[in-house]
Amino acid sequence: MQLLDPVNRFVAADRGGLIGGEWVPGSGGTIDVENPATGTILTSVANMTATDVDAAVDAARRALPVWRGLPPTERAQLMWRLGDLIAERADELAQLDALDNGKTVGDALAVDLPLTIEIFRYYAGWVTKIEGRQLPISIPDFHAYTRREPMGVVGAIVPWNFPLLMCAYKLGPALAAGNTVVLKPAEQTPLSALRLGELIIEAGFPPGVVNIITGDGPTTGAPLAAHTGVDKVSFTGDYQTGRKILDASQGNLKRVTLELGGKSPNIVFPDAQLEAAVDGAFGSVFFNQGQCCIAGSRLFAHEAIADELVERLVAKAEGIVLGSGLDDRTDMGPLVSAVQLDRVLGHVERARQDGATVLTGGERGEGTLAAGHFVRPTVVTDVDSSMPIMNDEVFGPVVAVSRFTDEADVVERANDIRFGLAAGIWTTDVRRTHRVAAALQAGTVWVNTYGMFDVAAPYGGYKMSGYGRELGEESLDAYLQSKTVWVNLA
Numbered sequence: 494m495q496l497l498d499p500v501n502r503f504v505a506a507d508r509g510g511l512i513g514g515e516w517v518p519g520s521g522g523t524i525d526v527e528n529p530a531t532g533t534i535l536t537s538v539a540n541m542t543a544t545d546v547d548a549a550v551d552a553a554r555r556a557l558p559v560w561r562g563l564p565p566t567e568r569a570q571l572m573w574r575l576g577d578l579i580a581e582r583a584d585e586l587a588q589l590d591a592l593d594n595g596k597t598v599g600d601a602l603a604v605d606l607p608l609t610i611e612i613f614r615y616y617a618g619w620v621t622k623i624e625g626r627q628l629p630i631s632i633p634d635f636h637a638y639t640r641r642e643p644m645g646v647v648g649a650i651v652p653w654n655f656p657l658l659m660c661a662y663k664l665g666p667a668l669a670a671g672n673t674v675v676l677k678p679a680e681q682t683p684l685s686a687l688r689l690g691e692l693i694i695e696a697g698f699p700p701g702v703v704n705i706i707t708g709d710g711p712t713t714g715a716p717l718a719a720h721t722g723v724d725k726v727s728f729t730g731d732y733q734t735g736r737k738i739l740d741a742s743q744g745n746l747k748r749v750t751l752e753l754g755g756k757s758p759n760i761v762f763p764d765a766q767l768e769a770a771v772d773g774a775f776g777s778v779f780f781n782q783g784q785c786c787i788a789g790s791r792l793f794a795h796e797a798i799a800d801e802l803v804e805r806l807v808a809k810a811e812g813i814v815l816g817s818g819l820d821d822r823t824d825m826g827p828l829v830s831a832v833q834l835d836r837v838l839g840h841v842e843r844a845r846q847d848g849a850t851v852l853t854g855g856e857r858g859e860g861t862l863a864a865g866h867f868v869r870p871t872v873v874t875d876v877d878s879s880m881p882i883m884n885d886e887v888f889g890p891v892v893a894v895s896r897f898t899d900e901a902d903v904v905e906r907a908n909d910i911r912f913g914l915a916a917g918i919w920t921t922d923v924r925r926t927h928r929v930a931a932a933l934q935a936g937t938v939w940v941n942t943y944g945m946f947d948v949a950a951p952y953g954g955y956k957m958s959g960y961g962r963e964l965g966e967e968s969l970d971a972y973l974q975s976k977t978v979w980v981n982l983a
């Protein structure tokens with residue numbers, strides 16, 4: 494696939510971050526942005542420092558009265574216009590995500606882009622529908638009501654697995670609620686976020702409503718998370734980083750939303766439609782190279798169907814064509830970085846040492862793939878719940894298959910973990926469906942499907958998978974606070 498001219502121009506351009514409506518170079522050094530399919534350097538971006546964070550937070554604070562002062566219909570129109578611009582540039586944005594993340598352009602166009610566009614449109618619709626309430630107080634001669642007001646300045650820190658989409662997860666509800674934003678994309682995948690900054694200017698947002706700062710976690714993310722001028726931080730990433738974000742929030746007790754990791758159980762009962770379950774298990778853990786918080790990385794297969802399920806899963810895994818995300822023939826791209834490659838292969842190696850069997854995969858792509866960060870889709874069996882492979886988030890194309898015979902037992906094992914982001918169940922028994930869905934400790938349960946997302950459906954974690962929900966009306970709530978107003982009518 495040829496890169497589009499605007500993509501080539503954009504990647505080659507010198508850029509800094511977007512602060513107060515201007516592109517500024519940043520006061521620190523730069524960081525290289527790599528093409529994970531080839532290991533070559535695409536470009537570099539500013540590694541912005543605490544000084545730049547200060548400037549971005551100042552710009553966001555100055556823009557607050559401007560943004561809140563616009564009539565809701567105008568704010569809604571700007572957000573809708575941004576959705577339209579993203580739709581017009583979908584091919585470009587998909588190529589940018591493929592370039593620095595490694596995902597296929599096809600996946601980006603099928604999943605990342607449509608949901609990104611829908612998020613801006615959905616939350617544009619909410620702008621004109623955020624209402625307070627008149628309160629039925631029992632004290633005579635007083636009138637009391639609530640106003641729903643923005644938090645203020647939002648720091649949005651996003652990961653590299655869905656580079657553009659994760660920006661939308663934060664920006665949509667934050668802007669609809671009347672906040673201004675300082676957005677930090679992941680250092681591995683800043684390109685689509687920066688292009689989004691150009692579209693935000695083109696759409697006509699007032700300067701400073703959205704500021705975009707690039708850089709790594711310690712240099713740029715940490716000062717943003719700790720900044721006392723930031724009223725709320727919304728973070729998606731590793732749970733260990735989530736803990737740091739929480740620690741950093743203490744200076745001004747800022748509000749925090751955390752969408753962290755998972756180790757999601759995907760349970761196939763003997764009465765499941767096996768073909769659908771195989772496809773679901775496959776997609777749940779190999780989509781996006783397994784670099785999904787919701788990856789169904791613990792596959793529980795009932796003894797009665799386990800052999801056939803595993804055999805078919807292995808056959809499908811071995812049929813996957815690895816390659817550049819920009820090649821139409823590619824089913825699966827590379828992992829995002831060498832660090833991630835080492836991490837994933839380390840998990841598989843550890844599982845081997847623990848006595849697990851690697852049925853397929855567990856190794857790097859060879860030949861023309863050797864320069865990139867490719868890992869073959871991996872199926873591991875003979876695992877038990879004490880092994881790290883059954884407890885730690887791998888964030889790669891690795892599924893650990895465990896067998897069960899009893900429903901209550903598998904539910905207990907599924908829940909016996911510190912995470913609780915998502916779960917899948919495959920069954921044709923309607924009573925079991927609701928029984929197990931109720932019993933699983935997870936923010937989302939998919940039944941006879943996996944990985945469904947819709948902007949109207951809230952998403953987030955139980956336990957150490959996070960605080961709060963994203964998408965839907967719940968996400969809007971997380972960017973609003975309530976003020977009660979008492980008026981003496983006497």
Ligand code: ADP
Binds near residue numbers: 652708734735
């Ligand atoms: P990963 O380890 O997979 O890269 P992270 O949770 O470290 O996942 O990264 C998610 C986002 O958090 C990225 O934008 C990263 O730069 C940022 N980040 C990393 N460390 C910190 C930190 N200490 N404070 C704030 N942001 C951070």
